[in-house]
Amino acid sequence: MSRASPPTAQQNTPRQLIAAAAKRFRSARLAYGHGTLNADDEAAWLMVHALGCPFEDLAARLDQPVSAKIAQRAQLLFERRINERIPAAYLTHEAWLGEHRFYVDERVIVPRSYIAELLQTRLQPWLKPRQSPQTILDLCTGSGCLAIVAAHTFPRAQVDGVDISAAALAVARRNACEHELTQRLKLIRSDLFTGLTDQRYDLILTNPPYVREPVMRTLPTEYRREPALALHGGADGLDLVRRILADAAMHLTPQGWLVLEVGHNRKNVERAFPKLPFIWAETSGGDDCVLLLQKAALAGTPSVPAPQPRPPTVRRRRTPAR
Numbered sequence: 549m550s551r552a553s554p555p556t557a558q559q560n561t562p563r564q565l566i567a568a569a570a571k572r573f574r575s576a577r578l579a580y581g582h583g584t585l586n587a588d589d590e591a592a593w594l595m596v597h598a599l600g601c602p603f604e605d606l607a608a609r610l611d612q613p614v615s616a617k618i619a620q621r622a623q624l625l626f627e628r629r630i631n632e633r634i635p636a637a638y639l640t641h642e643a644w645l646g647e648h649r650f651y652v653d654e655r656v657i658v659p660r661s662y663i664a665e666l667l668q669t670r671l672q673p674w675l676k677p678r679q680s681p682q683t684i685l686d687l688c689t690g691s692g693c694l695a696i697v698a699a700h701t702f703p704r705a706q707v708d709g710v711d712i713s714a715a716a717l718a719v720a721r722r723n724a725c726e727h728e729l730t731q732r733l734k735l736i737r738s739d740l741f742t743g744l745t746d747q748r749y750d751l752i753l754t755n756p757p758y759v760r761e762p763v764m765r766t767l768p769t770e771y772r773r774e775p776a777l778a779l780h781g782g783a784d785g786l787d788l789v790r791r792i793l794a795d796a797a798m799h800l801t802p803q804g805w806l807v808l809e810v811g812h813n814r815k816n817v818e819r820a821f822p823k824l825p826f827i828w829a830e831t832s833g834g835d836d837c838v839l840l841l842q843k844a845a846l847a848g849t850p851s852v853p854a855p856q857p858r859p860p861t862v863r864r865r866r867t868p869a870r
C-alpha cells in the first residue's frame with residue numbers, strides 16, 4: 549500500500565488530480581514503460597480514461613472542475629495503479645503504436661515494439677520506396693499489433709499473424725475486427741514456423757520473447773503482470789531467436805526480408821552468429837534492438853540447437869579452513 553496521503557476534496561480539476569496522483573506514483577516508486585515513461589504521463593493517461601475523452605482534449609479541460617463521479621472514477625484507477633501495480637494499459641484496456649489503438653488485457657504484452665517505428669517509414673531504406681510486400685508474416689503476434697500496423701502500412705498485403713498462445717490470438721482477433729482487417733489478416737496458432745508448412749513471405753516481422761533468465765527474476769511487478777510466455781527467452785534470451793534465424797530463410801521469398809527484434813541483445817546475437825551480416829536498424833531504443841537480414845544472407849544458416857543445459861555442478865566438499 550502507498551503511504552502517501554490520498555487527495556483532498558479541493559482537488560477536482562484534472563490538473564490537480566493528475567499532479568496529486570503523479571506525486572503518489574513517485575513515492576510509491578511505480579515502474580513505467582507500458583506506454584508512458586513517467587508518473588505525470590501515466591496519471592494523465594488514467595485521467596483521460598476517467599474523463600472518457602480523446603487525449604487531445606485534455607489540454608482544454610485541465611482547469612475545468614470535474615464531477616464527483618469522474619473524480620471518483622479517476623481515484624479508483626489511481627488506487628489500482630498504486631496498490632495492484634497494474635500497468636495503465638491494462639486498466640484502460642488500450643495501448644497505442646503510433647496512431648493505431650489496440651485493445652489489450654493481461655493475455656498479451658502491452659505493445660511497444662520498435663518494429664512499429666520502422667513500419668512508419670515503410671522499412672526504408674531497405675525496401676525501395678515503391679516496393680510493397682504482398683505477403684507478410686508477423687511471427688509471435690500477441691495482440692496482433694504489428695500485423696495490423698503492417699496491414700495499414702501495406703494496404704495490398706495479405707498478412708498472417710502467428711502465436712502459440714490461444715489466449716493471445718483471441719485478443720488479436722478482437723483487434724483485427726476493430727481494425728476491419730479480418731479479410732486480410734489470418735491468425736494462426738503455431739509454434740513459430742512449425743504450423744506454416746511451405747508458406748513463403750516477402751516480409752517476416754517478429755518480436756519474440758527475448759528476456760534473459762536472470763532479468764526475468766528481477767522484473768518489476770508491472771512487467772510480471774504480462775504473460776511470462778511473451779517475455780521469457782531462455783537462459784541468454786535467444787532461445788526463440790536461434791530457432792527463427794535457423795528457419796526464416798525457408799519461409800522467405802527470394803528477395804524477402806526478416807525484421808527481428810532482440811531487445812538489447814545485439815552483442816549476444818553477434819557472438820552466437822558471427823558469420824551473419826546483420827543490419828542493425830536505428831530506433832528510439834538505439835541500434836542494438838532490431839536487426840534485418842535478407843533471405844540470401846540467411847540461407848545456409850545452420851539449424852542451431854538451443855544451448856544444452858550445463859551439466860549439474862558437482863558440489864565438492866569444502867576443504868576445512870586452515
Ligand SMILES: C[S@@+](CC[C@H](N)C(=O)[O-])C[C@H]1O[C@@H](n2cnc3c(N)ncnc32)[C@H](O)[C@@H]1O
Pocket residue numbers: 656657658659660661687688689690691692693694710711712713716738739740755756757758777778779
Ligand atoms: C514479445 S510478445 C510480442 C507480441 C507482439 N508482437 C508485440 O510486439 O507486442 C511475444 C509473443 O510470442 C508468443 N510466443 C511465445 N513463444 C512462441 C512460440 N514458440 N511460437 C509462437 N509464438 C510464441 C507469445 O505468446 C507472445 O504473444
